[in-house]
Amino acid sequence: MKKSSAMAAASCAPIPLRESNTSLPFSPLRISSDLALPSYLQQTYWWAYLHPYGVRFFERQWLVNAILWGNFAKLRDAALAAMGMPITGQVLQVACVYGNLTPKLADRLAPGAKLHVADVAPVQLLNLQKKLGRRANVCLHHQDSTRLTFDDGQFDRVLVFFLLHEQPAGVREQTIAEALRVVRPGGQVIFVDYHQPVRTNPFRYLMVPILTTLEPFAMDTWRTEIADWLPESFQPAEMHKETFFGGLYQKVVIIR
Ligand SMILES: C[S@@+](CC[C@H](N)C(=O)[O-])C[C@H]1O[C@@H](n2cnc3c(N)ncnc32)[C@H](O)[C@@H]1O
Secondary structure, eight states: OOOOOHHHHHTTOOSOOSOOOOSSTTOOOOOOTTOOOOHHHHHTSIIIIISHHHHHHHOOHHHHHHHTTTOHHHHHHHHHHHTOSSBOSEEEEESOOSSSHHHHHHHTBOTTOEEEEEESOHHHHHHHHHHHOSOTTEEEEEOOTTSOOSOTTOEEEEEEESOGGGSOHHHHHHHHHHHHHHEEEEEEEEEEEEOOOOTTOTHHHHHHHHHHHHOTTTTHHHHSOGGGGSOTTOOOSEEEEEEETTTTEEEEEEEO
8 A cells, every 4th residue: 555645636736745846837737856767768768758859749649640550549539438428537647648638538527527647757747738738627747657656546547558568578567557556446447559460460560660669668569468467466357458450559448
């Protein structure tokens, strides 16, 4: 059990604050000076997620859609549909996502529901804050997915959208364990990520050089089922997997 942060999350000030350096006056976002950027993010993905020019370049709907070969809206909507309409309760999105996933999720929240987004990169949180504008039902958190400070079972739904393939093996398993820890029994965790395409899908061959060059951990999602990364002691109440675009993408919904 982590130290209690439920009260703080409800009031949108969820982490112990050492330092606040937000540049936008209306924001409740707090940046913790104690939280280091993971080495894989600095070494492998700095150009995509950390460099300000990278953030400015990639924050385009058409571009993120092109990176997913035109499947962004389909995958976004599959994730949102899994949460129901309207989306009720406390929702956690682990890691920011370029494009309109988070605004669409926020638009679907039922009265009284709340979306929390946790990301380890301040530049990403600030970018998301700008993208969202002022919304009382969204709360941003500067946190590492491998050691969330939320309480056990604090959320009704947790969404992890295209994060697992960017993380090295041990880190990925910790992220999954944390996502499962912070969701309540009967709540859902939704993973959307890469997957090994069927043999007849040309992207099975085209994507190998792209992924191995740009995303060195991504091929793990082709070789291993997400189910195989769950903690040994975890027994899901339900688990459903669906694939898209000839198997190149997957959505896995786990009910705790
Ligand atoms: C969700 S993934 C990729 C999403 C998708 N490819 C897109 O178009 O945005 C990228 C995000 O994950 C965040 N991230 C990576 N490792 C993290 C970690 N350990 N904890 C929290 N956020 C992390 C990065 O800072 C970045 O904002």
